[in-house]
Amino acid sequence: MELTASLSLVRPEIILSFSALALLLLAAWMDQAGRFISILAVVALGAAAALTVSSLGSGASASAFDGLMVNDAFGNFSKLLIYIAAAVSLTIAPRFLEKAGAMRAEYPVLIVLSCVGMGIMVSATDLVSLYIGLELQSLSAYVLASFVRSDGRSAEAGLKYFVLGALASGMLLFGASLVYGFAGSTNFAAIGLAMDKEVGLGLIFGIVFILSGLAFKISAAPFHMWTPDVYEGAPTPVTAFFASAPKVAAIALLMRVVLEAFGSQVLVWQQIIIAVALMSIIIGAVGAIGQQNLKRLMAYSSINNVGFILIGLATGTEQGIAAMLVYLTIYVAMTLGGFVCLMQLKDKDGNYREEFADIAGLSKTRPALAAAFAIFMFSLAGIPPLFGFWGKLVVFNAAVAAGLLPLAVIGISASVIGAFYYLKVVKVMYFDDAADVIAESDDKVLVWTGGILAAANSPLGYFAIPALGVWTAVAAKALF
Amino acid sequence: MNAADIPVLSIMLAIPMVAAALCLFVRAELARPIALGATLANFILGVVLWISYDPAGAQWQFTESAQLFGPIGWKLGIDGISLTLIMLSVFLMPICIGASWNSIQKRVGEYMAAFLLMETLMIGVFAAQDLLLFYIFFEAGLIPMYLIIGIWGGQDRIYASYKFFLYTLLGSVVMLIAMLWMIQFAGTADIPTLLNTDFPVQAQTLLWLAFFASFAVKMPMWPVHTWLPDAHVQAPTAGSVILAGVLLKMGGYGFLRFSLPMFPEASANFIPLVFGLSMVAVVYTSLVALVQQDMKKLIAYSSVAHMAIVTVGLFTFNQQGIEGAIIVMLSHGLVSGALFLCVGVIYDRLHTREISRYGGISVNMPKYALLFMLFTMASVGLPGTSGFVGEFLSLAGAYKVSTWATLIATTGIILGAGYMLYLYRRIAFGPQVNADAAAMQDIDGREMWLLAPIAVVVLWMGLYPETFLAPIRRDVATIVERIERAAPAGDSKLMAVDPTTARFRVVHEPKKDVAEGSH
Numbered sequence: 001m002e003l004t005a006s007l008s009l010v011r012p013e014i015i016l017s018f019s020a021l022a023l024l025l026l027a028a029w030m031d032q033a034g035r036f037i038s039i040l041a042v043v044a045l046g047a048a049a050a051l052t053v054s055s056l057g058s059g060a061s062a063s064a065f066d067g068l069m070v071n072d073a074f075g076n077f078s079k080l081l082i083y084i085a086a087a088v089s090l091t092i093a094p095r096f097l098e099k100a101g102a103m104r105a106e107y108p109v110l111i112v113l114s115c116v117g118m119g120i121m122v123s124a125t126d127l128v129s130l131y132i133g134l135e136l137q138s139l140s141a142y143v144l145a146s147f148v149r150s151d152g153r154s155a156e157a158g159l160k161y162f163v164l165g166a167l168a169s170g171m172l173l174f175g176a177s178l179v180y181g182f183a184g185s186t187n188f189a190a191i192g193l194a195m196d197k198e199v200g201l202g203l204i205f206g207i208v209f210i211l212s213g214l215a216f217k218i219s220a221a222p223f224h225m226w227t228p229d230v231y232e233g234a235p236t237p238v239t240a241f242f243a244s245a246p247k248v249a250a251i252a253l254l255m256r257v258v259l260e261a262f263g264s265q266v267l268v269w270q271q272i273i274i275a276v277a278l279m280s281i282i283i284g285a286v287g288a289i290g291q292q293n294l295k296r297l298m299a300y301s302s303i304n305n306v307g308f309i310l311i312g313l314a315t316g317t318e319q320g321i322a323a324m325l326v327y328l329t330i331y332v333a334m335t336l337g338g339f340v341c342l343m344q345l346k347d348k349d350g351n352y353r354e355e356f357a358d359i360a361g362l363s364k365t366r367p368a369l370a371a372a373f374a375i376f377m378f379s380l381a382g383i384p385p386l387f388g389f390w391g392k393l394v395v396f397n398a399a400v401a402a403g404l405l406p407l408a409v410i411g412i413s414a415s416v417i418g419a420f421y422y423l424k425v426v427k428v429m430y431f432d433d434a435a436d437v438i439a440e441s442d443d444k445v446l447v448w449t450g451g452i453l454a455a456a457n458s459p460l461g462y463f464a465i466p467a468l469g470v471w472t473a474v475a476a477k478a479l480f
Numbered sequence: 481m482n483a484a485d486i487p488v489l490s491i492m493l494a495i496p497m498v499a500a501a502l503c504l505f506v507r508a509e510l511a512r513p514i515a516l517g518a519t520l521a522n523f524i525l526g527v528v529l530w531i532s533y534d535p536a537g538a539q540w541q542f543t544e545s546a547q548l549f550g551p552i553g554w555k556l557g558i559d560g561i562s563l564t565l566i567m568l569s570v571f572l573m574p575i576c577i578g579a580s581w582n583s584i585q586k587r588v589g590e591y592m593a594a595f596l597l598m599e600t601l602m603i604g605v606f607a608a609q610d611l612l613l614f615y616i617f618f619e620a621g622l623i624p625m626y627l628i629i630g631i632w633g634g635q636d637r638i639y640a641s642y643k644f645f646l647y648t649l650l651g652s653v654v655m656l657i658a659m660l661w662m663i664q665f666a667g668t669a670d671i672p673t674l675l676n677t678d679f680p681v682q683a684q685t686l687l688w689l690a691f692f693a694s695f696a697v698k699m700p701m702w703p704v705h706t707w708l709p710d711a712h713v714q715a716p717t718a719g720s721v722i723l724a725g726v727l728l729k730m731g732g733y734g735f736l737r738f739s740l741p742m743f744p745e746a747s748a749n750f751i752p753l754v755f756g757l758s759m760v761a762v763v764y765t766s767l768v769a770l771v772q773q774d775m776k777k778l779i780a781y782s783s784v785a786h787m788a789i790v791t792v793g794l795f796t797f798n799q800q801g802i803e804g805a806i807i808v809m810l811s812h813g814l815v816s817g818a819l820f821l822c823v824g825v826i827y828d829r830l831h832t833r834e835i836s837r838y839g840g841i842s843v844n845m846p847k848y849a850l851l852f853m854l855f856t857m858a859s860v861g862l863p864g865t866s867g868f869v870g871e872f873l874s875l876a877g878a879y880k881v882s883t884w885a886t887l888i889a890t891t892g893i894i895l896g897a898g899y900m901l902y903l904y905r906r907i908a909f910g911p912q913v914n915a916d917a918a919a920m921q922d923i924d925g926r927e928m929w930l931l932a933p934i935a936v937v938v939l940w941m942g943l944y945p946e947t948f949l950a951p952i953r954r955d956v957a958t959i960v961e962r963i964e965r966a967a968p969a970g971d972s973k974l975m976a977v978d979p980t981t982a983r984f985r986v987v988h989e990p991k992k993d994v995a996e997g998s999h
Contacts, residue, residue, distance in 0.1 A: 364587075383649075393660075423642065469550045
């Protein structure tokens with residue numbers, strides 16, 4: 001009875017697990033089935049997403065498997081975001097991977113498995129289930145990074161990601177063991193109770209290690225070094241995936257750990273989060289300035305954005321968490337849009353281009369693509385009236401409400417540095433003479449996905465604010 | 481016409497927006513008439529707005545309110561000050577489109593779209609009654625202007641566009657934090673409510689500084705004015721007109737709408753800072769203007785000097801000074817816009833902004849020389865033109881607060897006469913040393929239609945300023961009443977003494993008839 005109840009609470013994960021296995025079997029019996037399996041995987045993700053949608057507005061929360069996992073509004077909101085991001089990554093991939101000769105059925109299967117891991121991550125309420133989810137996601141990601149086996153860069157990205165990711169996992173585990181040793185439990189609620197009484201040095205060490213490990217996973221400075229290399233080397237659709245879904249999962253996981261397990265001692269982790277946030281904002285902004293490769297630029301941009309998101313966590317308030325979820329949602333739309341634009345940069349021979357020099361004067365030859373790219377860049381820079389501005393606004397609003405004025409002022413001033421390189425992309429596309437290397441896009445899927453995402457980032461997105469506000473507020477409430 | 485029935489302001493925002501979207505998809509030959517039609521339609525709506533505005537009616541008229549975007553309220557409404565600035569925007573817009581009719585040949589659709597978008601945002605800034613909505617309109621203007629300078633600008637357009645964007649962005653972001661704090665303190669983003677909220681004095685100082693960072697850059701005040709000459713010189717003619725005509729007014733409008741009534745005590749404390757910077761600006765930028773070789777740069781520096789008189793007028797805390805500052809803003813919007821158009825006229829013919837490449841063109845371009853003369857005089861502040869009214873009022877207001885500031889700010893008029901007349905002499909008078917300049921055609925019908933309306937308004941404002949003072953009088957009085965409690969004491973030390981007392985009586989001794997006795 002207890003087991004049935006628990007199982008019914010993790011229906012999305014069950015659906016996805018069985019789909020992944022079924023798709024794997026199916027792939028074994030079919031040749032050249034990459035595209036077909038991808039479609040089925042998107043359907044499976046859609047079914048899982050449909051299950052989470054129903055509970056978006058409700059504040060109900062139920063614990064499963066004796067406190068290992070929880071089904072609440074926060075987890076469901078994060079899952080929805082993850083599934084959508086993963087579905088988009090699947091949709092945009094086929095042409096790219098076919099060109100590289102790597103459109104194999106394992107791609108959708110790995111993404112679905114990774115989504116199972118991410119679902120566990122965002123609903124874990126125990127250090128053990130947290131680790132299982134994280135590793136399931138990471139192992140799939142390592143393989144995905146080196147998915148184009150024939151490409152040296154891709155293989156290198158996979159290896160780098162694996163070695164550094166393993167290091168991060170090690171740090172996380174070490175921290176978890178320290179916390180377990182000093183708090184006497186791996187359950188978040190129990191850790192929270194233990195911390196309520198007193199916080200010893202051992203526990204603080206444990207927290208620092210856990211936070212460092214998670215900072216690795218969300219590519220926050222100073223643990224960001226792997227990001228540009230992996231983003232550059234991995235196949236572009238995979239990079240789009242890395243920049244969206246796993247980032248949502250890892251940040252949601254960080255939020256839950258910090259607030260549910262360590263929530264009673266805000267001062268212990270607040271300084272760490274503030275330092276990490278500011279470092280990410282500044283390193284992300286400054287590091288991007290010299291980049292010539294657009295994928296590396298997007299990597300620094302994601303580091304930069306993680307910094308802004310973490311400002312919400314630094315507040316440690318419900319409002320801050322809701323703001324982070326709003327920002328995450330918009331961030332997913334912006335960054336996926338950016339990568340969709342990047343994937344349309346093909347020259348006349350059909351080769352993918354990703355350098356600054358290639359997009360010179362793009363607005364003359366491909367005005368619609370350039371306009372969409374410009375929208376994503378201005379949105380990432382947080383310039384109103386684009387939707388990215390709203391994300392920055394709510395995060396800073398939360399910081400101001402929590403009395404973190406210096407953090408808000410420094411953070412927002414540093415965003416001007418970031419604006420410089422986003423502007424550079426617009427400048428190259430609009431002001432420079434046409435290099436005329438980019439050919440007309442023949443991929444209707446990319447054009448439509450890009451168009452929809454651009455509309456979402458345009459001022460039209462503001463119409464989503466009321467709904468987004470309600471859902472994120474309910475989701476944030478679940479953590480308190 | 482009832483304001484509650486028709487959302488005039490929303491329509492005025494929507495028309496250019498729709499036209500902008502249309503322009504992106506049509507050929508150049510169609511984009512121009514669409515843009516002109518939309519801006520003219522907006523101008524007509526502006527006239528309707530002006531006529532149906534009741535100066536004695538409610539403080540905020542044509543109000544609209546809708547909760548479309550959650551915390552960001554779609555709240556619009558205008559008072560007299562907003563009305564005059566909206567009028568300025570909608571009046572200059574068709575002229576800008578006309579000025580770009582022939583001179584812009586590449587990417588016409590996008591160009592017109594950028595300008596129309598700009599118009600929406602400018603009207604939005606002046607009509608917004610929600611703090612966040614205001615910020616969105618205020619900041620969003622950076623994107624079209626960045627593109628206008630960067631795509632259709634001159635040689636160093638890329639440097640200028642970056643400088644413009646980053647400078648103004650850095651100024652504004654801190655203001656956003658201040659706004660968020662204010663909204664949380666007051667519990668509302670509604671501007672009319674915030675206008676009557678008393679913020680704690682300590683907080684006022686920081687808030688004032690945050691707003692000052694943004695508006696001082698936008699204004700621009702010395703020493704953060706350096707983006708302006710670059711932006712002006714590189715922008716296309718119509719871009720300069722809009723930049724000088726309307727965008728610079730957003731800084732003054734911001735001081736008037738936010739800094740003064742929301743933070744009266746802080747504003748009073750910072751009077752020395754504002755006056756100090758303004759005094760430096762008047763003298764320094766006027767002297768810099770005197771040595772410019774580039775026409776646009778000269779007018780750009782003169783803009784900084786004129787804007788310094790605006791800031792002096794605004795921070796006088798009295799009716800005269802503030803009314804004068806608003807009139808200077810309007811007048812400068814018209815005059816500097818017209819001067820940039822005048823530069824554009826001869827630039828289109830000779831493709832150089834170098835002053836020495838011209839000379840004696842009053843011979844071959846008499847009509848042009850006449851109009852150029854009128855605007856030069858208006859810029860100098862000759863009585864009978866709009867420049868005089870505004871400068872006189874704001875300096876008269878300033879005299880009540882600080883004699884020294886007035887004295888130094890007034891030198892701006894003398895220096896202004898110096899650099900403007902010197903510019904006019906070098907271009908219009910003297911021997912015709914350059915054959916190509918001497919061969920230029922006089923202005924044609926299109927250019928006449930651009931300059932003549934501005935000339936009419938400049939004279940109108942100079943001869944009968946009451947038309948423009950009437951709608952703003954009551955709103956300025958409201959602001960003055962609000963900031964009364966912090967108003968500075970004047971340094972003139974006026975004494976109320978009965979002039980009939982002995983001290984002032986002149987005693988005339990009866991004259992003795994000495995002349996006869998000396999013989």
